[in-house]
Amino acid sequence: MSIRHLDALFAPASVAVFGASQRPSSVGATVWRNLHRNFPGRLYPVNPKHAALDGVKVYANVADLPEAPDLAVICTPATTVVPLIQALGERGTRAAIVVTAGLDKATRQAMLDAAKVHTLRILGPNCIGLLVPHLGLNASFAHIGALPGDLAFVSQSGALVTAMLDWAGSRGIGFSNFVSLGERADVDFGDMLDYLGSDPKTRAILLYIESVDESHKFMSAARAAARNKPVIVVKAGRSAAGQAAAASHTGALAGSDAVFDAAIARAGMLRVDTLHDLFLAAETLSRFRDGPSGPLIVLTNGGGAGVMAADAAAAEGVPLAVLDDALRARLDAVLPANWSHANPVDIIGDAPAERYVAALEALSHDTANAVLFIHAPTAIVPSSEIAQAMLPQVTAAPRRVLGCWLGDGAVAQARQTFRQAGVPDYNTPEEAVRAFNFLRTYRLHQEELLETPPARSAAHAPDLPAIRTIVSAVLADGRELLTEPEAKALLGAAGLPVVPTRVVGASADAAQAAADALGYPVVVKILSHAISHKSDVGGVRLNIGSASELREVCTSMLVRVRELRPDADVQGFTVQPMVRKKHAHELIIGASVDPVFGPVILFGAGGTAVEVLADRALSLPPLNTPLALAQIQRTRIAKLLKGYRDEPAADIDAIAQVLVSVSQLLADVPELAELDINPLLVNHEGAVALDARVRVSASQPAGAANFAIRPYPAELIETWDWQGQSVTLRPIRPEDEPQHRAFLEKLDPEDIRLRVFYSRRSIEHSELARLTQIDYAREMAFIATRHIEGDGEETLGTVRATVDPDNHTAEFGVIVRSDLKGSGLGHRLMDKMIEHLRARGTQRLVGTVLRINRGMLELAHHLGFQESHNPIDPDDYHTRFVSLDLQTDT
Template sequence: MSIRHLDALFSPASVAVFGASERPFSVGATVWRNLSNGFKGRLYPVNPKHRHIGDARAYASVEALPEAPDLAVICTPAATVPGLIAQLGERGTRAAVVVTAGLDKATRQAMLDAARPHTLRILGPNCIGMLVPHLGLNASFAHIGAQPGELAFVSQSGALVTAMLDWASARGIGFSHFVSLGEHADVDFGDMLDFLGSDPHTRAILLYIESVEEARKFMSAARAAARNKPVIVVKAGRSAAGQAAAASHTGALAGSDAVFDAAIARAGMLRVLTLDDLFLAAETLARFRDGPSEKLVVLTNGGGAGVMAADEASALGVPLAPLDDAMLARLDAVLPTHWSRANPVDIIGDAPAERYVAALEALAGDAASAVLFIHAPTAIVPSAEIAQAVLPQVTARPRRVLGSWLGDSAVAQARQTFRDAGVPDYATPEDAVRAFSMLRSYRQHQAELLQTPPARDASHAMDLPAVRTIVDAVLADGREILTEPEAKSLLAAAGLPVVPTRVVGPSAAEAEAAAEALGYPVVVKILSHAISHKSDVGGVRLNIGSATELAQVCTAMLQRVRELRPDADVQGFTVQPMVRKKHAHELIVGASVDPLFGPVILFGAGGTAVEVLADRALGLPPLNTPLALAQIARTRIHRLLQGYRDEPAADIDTVAQVLVSVSELLAEVPEIAELDINPLLTNHEGAIALDARVRVSAQRPAGAANFAIQPYPVDLVETWDWRGQAITLRPIRPEDEPQHRAFLEQLDPEDIRLRVFYSRRHIEHSELARLTQIDYAREMVFIATRLLEGGGEETLGAVRVAIDPDNRDAEFGVIVRSDLKGGGLGRRLMDKMIGHLRQRGTQRLVGVVLRENAGMLELARALGFQEGAHPGEPDDLSLRFVSLDLQNPSRT
């Protein structure tokens, strides 16, 4: 990932257009005209066939230009592109938009090879170009420009770029950036998310995606951007093709689009299905994202509009807030006697402005609900007067009001009043409810974004040697599909609850002996390496109650299998007790490997009709208990698991632990390619796996290294003897928030000021979450901890670095508890961080230190840092800039 030189791409002082032309309707002429019509920087047309393009002098080549342009826009034939890129790189240009299409594989690679020595960034090829409206920069051949605004739009489709420009222009929607990626040979979605995520001109990021190539880069960039601002995605290609040959139910159900959905949710982004919804979501998330509401109150002056809102809420699963007695009393006091006395709150069509104000003030007593304000125009009170009157209520913080002014010209001024005040506004009640539903989904995704579980829970008992023995033996035998007994043994070794299973030969006598030992009734299944789905050939029989019945079943089953699968070598039978559980539910838990996002975990309703029911939710590992519970909650069967009428609630915590165990298995055993537990039988007493199917592969498609999300780096945990005490040095975890708060609260205010330049001791939860819930691909925090006598642990010190997306510079901060300074703890934390950064290839460690912080400056000198003036603030004598070359220590 890299944002290097993207400033030259999106904020150039000079631009050269290669292939600029006066030929009507040509790409070069269109690009030149678009640039000439607004860009205030220096422009150079390049075309050896012309001395002038319009009023501008034309240049014959790169060498003829009076300077190296910051940005080059290339509209010349495909064969010329690699040579131009090489010349531009030598001259000093660091960014190019390659509009040219038709580059074959060899030419495309030659272009990238020419750019690499100079780190020249390329947008395209085969792209429309890009627009930065607040700079007047239109380096594209789009037919229309874009208005300045705070939305960034990035698209793989050039046709959609031009259509979107036209669509947005008609609606007065403005943009900070408008980017066509084309073939994204260099600059891709990950780079754009990195750049736009920290761009001050961008309030929300809109993406049109057809494909993603580097899943971990994309996920890391998306998670970083989504922490700062809303990221909304439209994804083309929602069909799941190529799944018919999957060896398991999970492989058949986990289609690529469903996996993409899971990835979007885990990254904290929001996916929508249409372009209308894209802007609907952007409007809501940009203006209303901090509203805490989960339920909705509909306030309307028309019953019909309220009913439509309520219908849409029901369809989308948006709860309408019930009106308690206290709320009814407040509303009774300010509304006519014949108001609806229910939610939707119909305040009657003749409502004056004062009634709206009074109703909103009464509803303010329910701080947990948002208010959908619906108004249909009447001849009694001008809509504009009502809008002005309610401004204090609708603009109060936190945001709680969404507006829907029904109509057109009669409510235009009122609608504009709301928009100018930053209140989200929607054309219809249904749009407003749909937007609120998106907001609820977005909040759920943001909660998942803040989870970074370990690949393996140290407290979880997995017999990894036993698991490895089973997997290695199957692969050594030249097989991929484990037999049912092997699969169950593997799951049992991984710590999952599994029904006892006996393996016998293909004789009724052996099956009878096993059944006697287990106790009737029993289940008998055919055992064959060639048969994966046993029920397809009549190879499963349940609830066998006697030896006589068992003998008949075994004989008939062997005969049926010989008829249907004469090619199958039958090893025998498996016998297991018939598990009967009251109030039981059949579930499926599975895993497969997506070609792009790697290992994926599935949960849903199980049984033989699993594909027909298709009630499932996917999640990306690593999982912890909160993430597993959130995945379970996304299914329809979750409502049954919670209990109903006289049915007790199932043990959902145990089911969640099964999902976590599967996640750990995928991390520790990279050979696992597919896994099915179906059914996983669960009730209020627990859960047990009745059947299992596992496929392994010598290609090792799983493993933590192939997770799209980097798990908690357990390998970086170490212990250290300090002053006779066992100290643990480890990366920080999300669950460290309480002890990290306690650590910060014990610091002396002066120590805080010297290290982080402020003296505030109290820190809000949102800020603590950002300190403890980190993306280990982007930043690192090592903490030193020790055990407390009464249990638990305490934090003694911490060192934190933020690593730029290029992995060039990491900026550090280190702090030790005030009563423990001077004991070498800070030095040990810094040594650990320096070693980690060197291993990951980071080039330089830098920091800004107050001149008066003599202790930190002394430590920096001892570690080999160079010291000087702050490069960004050279005249500020109170600051010192320290830097350490990590890869070439001899230079320091």
């Protein structure tokens, strides 16, 4: 994960075009023309067949160039790419766009190997290129340029790039950056998200994705970027088939596209279906991101438009606010007697500008609800006058109003007034409501983003030795599928509620003895290593009420199973009590391993018709209770679980605990490949697993190390006795933001200036979010805290290190509260970080320290750091560079 040298790609001072020419319709000619028209920097065409192009000197090769270009654009045949990358890297170029297509696997790898030596970054191959409109940089062979703006668009499809440029240009939509990734040999979606997430000229990031290769990298970058600005995704492939050969319902239901949806939600991003919706969502989230997302109030001058909005809200699941008596009274005071007296609020078509203002003022007392303002032009008053009159209210903080001016020419000026004032604007009521629903979904995803649970729940400890014994025995037996008794024993050891089960031989006498001991009625199931879905072969019989009935069932079941599955070796039967729960629901909870995003958890409506109902929601582990509850709420059956009429609400907390336990099981048992608990029977009294299937694999596809989202590293928490007080040293958490702000506010300005972390005392929420909501794989921050009686916890100091993609070098910064300097706290924090980085195999720890910061330099020397000049700028007198080899024997 790195944005190393991407500044050379996006903001080059000089560009060389290899293969530049004037040959009509050639890629080299198009790229040269696009750059030559607008690029203000130094431009070097390279082609041994030409002496000059458009009055510019042409160079024969890399060696002839007067300088190492910041950026090289390669439009030459595939056989020339590797030598060019080698020569450019040796010359000092740090970024290249490889437009060339047709590189085979070996050539592509040779290109990457040549670039890696010099940390030269490559966009492509087989890409259109990139555009940075505000710099006049069009390093692409697109047929049209891009308007400057503040949206970044990154596409995996080259054809879509050119179509999107055409479409956006005709609508006046501008971009900060426009990127075609091509084959993503080096620069990929993760790199783009990292770079654009911190780009001040980009207010929203739009992605067109066809596939994701490195899920850990993608999720880490996506979660970091989504904390700072909206990230909106269109992904092709919603109809991708599931895993048809899976042994469990979960494996069959958890298709890769549904898993991608779960990943998008957990990363705090928003997925939309169409390119039009991509810009619709960008308009809403970038202009109305902090606006309310509760029930909607529709304010309109036309009853029909209001009805259209209400219908759209019902279709999208957007609730309309109910007007209380106080609000109706305020509206009665300013509206004519024949107003609608309900939501939508119809203020009648003859309304003058003053009525609009008064109605909006009446609605402004309720700050929890957003207002969708819909206006149809009339002859009473020009729409532009209405827009101007409403401007102070619609631009007031916090933002609460979305605009919808119906029509074209008659409302053009009004629409422009709203847009220039930063008010999101839509062409139709349906479009406006759909956009508002995007905001609601986005808010839910942002809430999930803030959750960083540990891999293991503190609620209960599973019996790991018992679980390991079961898994090891199954694999030693040459099997992957656990029998039902083995599966239930595993779940029981994991702390999940399971129904008691007896295992007997393949005889009616043995089954009867077990049933007599358990008590009737009972359930009998066939037991065979070869049969996973027992009901498919008549291998399940419920509610057996007597010994005679049981004996008849066992005899006929053996005959039927042997007819349908003569290949299956039948070990016997399982017998369990018939569980009858009043007001019960049949649910399914399961787990499988996605080939891209790793372990995934499923919840939904269960029973034998689970595939037909297709009511399920997926999530990525690790889960905690809030995330589990959010997953439950994404299903249709969640409405039934809340209770209705005389049906009591189900024990939702019990369901959530099962989900959290499954998440913990995935973390603790790397061999777990598939899991089905179906049905999980739930009512108001609790939950119990009636049946379970488990498949394990020696390849260990699960385990916390394979989670797409790194769990909170709770194992790194420790306490330390400091000056007679108990101090906790732990990784930072998102919920630490308020106390981290308080910590920074207690620092002396001089201490802030001396540290590399912060340059100012006042820090924006987005920056605090970046500091507290970290990815524990590529960045680590430890804080030292102590408990304050009656006032919670306070932060005393923090140390942070960011690791490069190769886990070779980490850069650190450390800061201690100003009144605690010299107390040994900084030394202990640095020891903690050094110990952590050594354990993860990082080779070197480095830092840049101001020369006048003698305290930090002395601490570095005491810890064994070597001091030198700044390697990036040896002439920099004001800073010193310190480094520590972490893996050398001492």
